[in-house]
Amino acid sequence: MPAKVALKRNPKKNPLGRVFSGNIGALAVGLKYFFDPNRITLLYPHEYIKLRQGYRGYIILIQEKCISCSSCARICPARAMKMLSVKVFDKRLKKEMVKKFPVINYNRCIFCGYCVDVCPTEALYHVPYHDLVYMNMQDMILSLEDFQKEPEDVTAKEGLPIKYIFDEKKGLVKVKYEEEKKEVVQPQQSQQQKENPQSKQVDKGGVS
């Protein structure tokens, strides 16, 4: 069923009808929305969109899973990800050795998600938020420790979580976000991690 051509013309109207029906139609639509406004604006700092899982937000490394293959750094189109050689204690071989781990420069990152998709062991993942503020550009180059921590979602502290749902009449409707039934375990790891960044368990990655 290929496409077919449909010949159309600009709608024609006689001049008098054009003036009357055109003006009345335009005014009627205007008045309709004046009395029944359909607002979709997000009042941003007071409300924020709770994005769904799968949104390409900030990228987090799970160091335990990384096999130092450098694929992520090689595929990065913006050269934001580089490999850093670090001495780590290998559990399997039970000795100290030099391994390469990715670090990221958020000055450059374009959030294309290639690194996450190319990682053969799923050691990188996205968190579904992107509105962070750094005080200077140096801070945007993360160290290996910072790269493993989920950054604090600052807007979530003050704002009201909002979800847009699709609607046939209003397009997008703003509703308050409610946690889904499946209980999401909030990882209480930030303190723990600071003390002992290397000891992060893989299974702890149960984050929304």
Add this chain to the structure above:
Amino acid sequence: MASNISSGSVPHLPGMEVTELSKNTYEVYIGPAHPGSGHMRIIVEVDGDVMVRVDPDIGFVHRTMEKLAEGRDWIKNIPLFERMAILDACNITLPYVEAVERLLGTEPPDRARYLRTLLCEINRIASHLYGMGIFGVFLGHSTLYMWAFGDREVFIDLAEQMTGARLTHSYPVFGGVRRDIPDDFPENARKATKYMRNRLNEYAKIFLNNPNIRSRLENVGIMSKNLATELGIVGPNLRASGVRYDVRLNEPYEAYGDVEFEIPVFEEGDSLARAWARVEEIRQSLNIIEQAVDWLEKHPRENFMHEKFWKTAPKLYKDVFSGQIDYAGKYRVKLMPLFASLKVPPGKAFARVEAGRGEMVYYVESDGEDVPYRVRVVSPSFRNVIAFKYLMPGHRLMDLPAIYGSFDYFPPEWDR
């Protein structure tokens, strides 16, 4: 190079162009810092209120993408080219992906073709709405501007659910796509299409049938069929002049050969017809979205990448796709590490698709290395800009926004 530019006894400084004006005319510079136009300048020579010479002066956001592409790996060029027109991201990168696929000799599987078609149409609607919004600003109609941008949000949200990013999707990759649609996507898409159909009627009422706007657009900037062909205009602008050309019709790509839709062609060729052509195209795109969603719902979620890849993929890849790993998003298609150092067999390929603003063309040449030897990008706005030079003279100065806006010109796309 500079010495070639001007001739005669006119004084000349490097970087400066001096032209003598005929009597009783003066020059007006529209842009480059201009509400609505983006970054371009139109140098207009005006005789009274009538334009006599129009010279589009462009390149304010030029980024030399053709050169940059020669230094980047094949896959890294996809996010690069996307930045030409982020509001039309899938359409803009698709011909590049197709050209490279032709060189590689791979064909995307059916599901990937439908997914690409789906995103292309979502992008087309978003792009048309953007263009109409800007058009509204040009004519001083702020309501259309806000409406178009507000309703565009619906389709950007759809695209975000599908790809994980609002604008820079980087969705098609060589041999397939990067994600499958989420479970609730078909339902949302159907709601969005229904909503948009109703809205288009209201757009017509408040904007296109508004006598005020009609008188601005009717019989303004009439481009005959022959002139449009001669100038090589593309997209809805071409079809508004009565030329029956659409890449989706003449050389169906992806799933366009399998879905049913119409190509609206208008005969008038004036600004009003160009605006109507966009509205009708949005209507057809909504049809395509519904059909694509139906198809995707009926068919199983497999074969979204090249078949060979799916068979040899390790278990983890399938786990990620089916959502077994809880911290990673569902229905994501993992890329092969091979993509990072892909080498494309030598050859020359040419690909065209119908992007939102018109025909998008890539010429890709490979010499077997991991970077392209030459990528030539011709974007739709690039081929439309010539129309300003030949169409505007003879019109009044106040017709400039009406013509400019009706062409849906987008400077970053042309400047590359």
Add this chain to the structure above:
Amino acid sequence: MVGGEKKLISIQDSLKNVLKDNIISIEQAKGYIDVLVPTDKLVDSAKKLKEFGFDHVKSVTAVDYIAKKQFKITYHISSYLNEELSKYIIGLSTIINRDDPHLPSLSKIWVSAEFQEREVYEFFGIIFDDHPDLRLLLLTPVVAALKPLRKDFVVKEESDNIEVDYAAYNATKWW
């Protein structure tokens, strides 16, 4: 696609009929038909192709073969009005010398080539004789003098090295 193949052969034949001995070589590339003609017969071939029905230029592409000291200019042309021809894209190409690059302009035959030729002119320094308005389009004169798309203009990009030195990284935190 069998029918398609046949049609391609027939369009190649008809191109040969139209251009006759102008053709140096004709080749089916991926997505278009590459027709190579000598530079002095470019205008003649273009006129014949336009009469045949190819009414617009899609792209004017120049490729710098620095090893062979050649430029290859390709006019990708197709048709809007002729539905049969609109399915094909013809690459009307010619090879010119890299040292003194100029060739006849086709923008009087195809107006749609006008801006594209201006672009090729500024990026490659290729001069199109008889062009109605050969000025810079995108670049400033200073940049255009460098002829940026030629292969001997090398873009200085940051290092492709994917590894970062630990000591340097800790000291400067920058790359």
Add this chain to the structure above:
Amino acid sequence: MNVWYLIYRVIIDDIIFYPPIYQFLIIPGLIAALIVALIIIWFERKAAAFVQMRYGPREIAPKIGGAIQLVADLTRYALQEIIIPETVDVLPYLLSPIIMIILALLPLEAVPITSIRTYYPIPPDYSLLIAVALSTLSPLFIIIMSWASNNKFAVVGGVRESFIITAYELIAVLGFLSVAAMTQSFNLVQIVNLQMSGKWFGLLNPIALLVVFIAVLMSTSGFPFEIPDSESELVAGPYTEYTGLLYGLNMGGAYIKRWVFSILITIVFLGGWAPYRPTPGIITGYFIPSLIISIKALIVMAIMSFLRSVYGRYRVDQALGIAWEILIPLTLVAFGLGLAEAYFGII
């Protein structure tokens, strides 16, 4: 005590409620105009936002819907640096916005806003004619402004302004005079008194009202009809070279002109202070009628502002074509209708 009472009476009677001062500076003059601008600009933004899927001004005082947004804007305009380009003709450049504002308010000095004889600013016998004549003065200074700016965009804008003004002021004047033809009087007090029975001239002669309404919309160049300063091809038209407070004055000038015309429309077509009958005394004879007129004029302005969200901008030659080809004949029809009604004694 008596002295203080005397001073109080002097301030109230002879200064505040001295008609030229009261009408020029307080109600419906400068202060009322500022308050009206505050309300109308807020309403304009809010109404447009309602139609356009937005909230409109909100962040400044969210509890009252951002109603004092204009105060913030004015503060910004007032504190902005005023840049005077070297190429301009300084004296007319600086003076013309100020003179324009003063002249825009001047018609109010000719308009009686009560039927009590003591509160007429001038003898009202020819007040309609004088008010209409004074209202045509201020656009001259927009043209001077554009010429003094020495800028191509400003000159094009100024030329457009002069075209529009010539066409539409004429229509406005003729529209008002059609009522004078009906009543055989230029006396605004008499015109209002004739409407006291509820037969407003806007109802008796709707064509004249429509014509005047359109003419006011066009000649005061409010937002979608701002042909002289259409931003998409002329940066800001005559005001291109203005910055800071001077630019704010220009923007305010358009609103003040519209406000003055709205008051004229109210008095001539919408019954002025009817149905209220002023009785002697400052409050009942002067203050209340002026309030009634202001509120009616405010509604007229609100309707004008709402149109912003429905219409776009006309091309200058189309606007002139509408004026000369459609509205002038319509005005003559309105004139004829008025004469006919007067002849058959409907008034």
